[in-house]
Amino acid sequence: MKVEFRLCLVLFAGVCVYAAAVPNEKSHRAPDVWRQMTVTVENPEVLSIVDYGTVLNCDYSISTGEDLPVTITWFRGNGPLYSTKVFSCNGFQKYYNTCTNQQIHDSQLAGRIWLGSGTPSLVVAPVGYYDNDNFWCQISLEGEELVDNGEIGVDEKSVVMRVRYGDNEVPQFHTVSVSEENIVTSVGDTITLECTCNGTHCYDILWYKGPVNPSDNEYDMVYEYQMSHWSGPGMIVTTDQAYNGWVGRATLNGYSLVITNVKSNDAGRYWCEVQDNEVPDTASDAKSVVLEVNPFTCSGKTDGLYGDADDCSSYYQCYGGKTYHQACAAGTVFNSDPAAIFVCDVPANVAPPCGTKVN
Known part of the structure; x- marks a missing residue:
């Protein structure tokens, strides 16, 4: 049996608002256990010499410690957003140290790249002068595990390959x-x-x-x-x-x-990339942050009204440390302006993003 606690709060003279002390029931499908992928690279910068071989080290871990099938994909280019795929391997598991299938996607690297010693690390041999670039090691869960865990089930890190030929060396990169x-x-x-x-x-x-x-x-x-x-x-x-x-x-x-x-x-993986778009031969760098978002809570907040970030037609009322979820009347949205006459108003009287009012 669901029991509701009802509280009468006078917001305006003679107006009594009843609020039910029930938790926010907005939810989305989530797995029983979240599995976060974390990729690591031993050396973020590798000095290579033309006509010799080099290894771009890469490894990964799953937060649950499981050895699940993963897809290994290597990209090259300025940051994850603009990089292009050069190598892919599906169905990789550390226990078996093999891929169910693999493919080279860059004709310039055909016959010169492969995974080293049953690891996600990429071997490049022989190295060419124009291999100087950012290489990105991306590891992702597969199938339903990827669907359930979304962006946190994928991670990638970069390895900058600096190629030397004689006395020539590429400029200093940034981190x-x-x-x-x-x-x-x-x-x-x-x-x-x-x-x-x-x-x-x-x-x-x-x-x-x-x-x-x-x-x-x-x-x-x-x-x-x-x-x-x-x-x-x-x-x-x-x-x-x-x-x-x-x-x-x-x-x-x-x-x-x-x-x-x-x-x-807003929950998911965010990437901070810094580059110089006017020096295309200089590789950029990027790192990611995983953001976890919990439901709204009145804990630590003063008594008052707070907008529902997920639904403009609703708001939260904090009273005595308890959270009350309120709904506005049809056709109205919550007005966060402290000087507003009404808690909920038509969109034309409410500033963006919930309304269309122009100052």
Whole structure:
């Protein structure tokens, strides 16, 4: 039997609002146990010599410790978002140290790349001068495990191959770092995904989420900051914007991404990539952060009304440390403006993202 606790709160003179103390019942399909993929590389930069062989080391672990079948995919290029597939291996398990099938996708590397000694590491032999690039080792769960675990079931790390030929060596690259690889927050909170860049060419910043589809290397763009600095004196910002559902909620603080009014579907893997789009021969670097989003809670919040980040036609009421989920009348949305006369109003009187009011 479901028991509801009903509380009368006077929000306006003579108006009594009844709230049921029931938890937020919004949910999505989730596995019994979350399986997070973590990829590691022993050497993020490898110095190679033309006509000799080299190994790009890569390994992985699953948070549950299981040895499940995985897909190993190696990409090359500036960051996960723009890289192209060069090698793939399906059905790999550490116990068997073999792939059920494998394929080379880059004709320039045909006959020169393979997996080394039953590991995800990539052997390149002989090395060519134009192999100088970022190589990305992506490991993903397969089948239903990938469907259930989504973006956290996929991870990748980069290995920069610096190719030497005689006295010639490529320019110094830069390194991207994140302060935490896993961050936990709650619906409605504000969170900062911290990212830094050290080295040369730390100019252009891309934040994206995914991969949405590992097989096609698809990602959702969150925020882009690009500048032009070779066309004349000084630097000119050419792009500084959030995309899609992050408009009005995502901003940059240095290289870090700030997300306000966190939604439940914001959960997933975010990538901080820093590059120099005007020096295409210089590899970029990127690191990822896994964001876990818990349901809204009144714990630690002062009594009052809070918008439902997942549903503009609802809101939360915090009273005495308890959480009450309220619904607005049909055709109205919650108005977060402290000066608003009505808690819920027509969209024309409510500022974005829930309304259309223009200041």
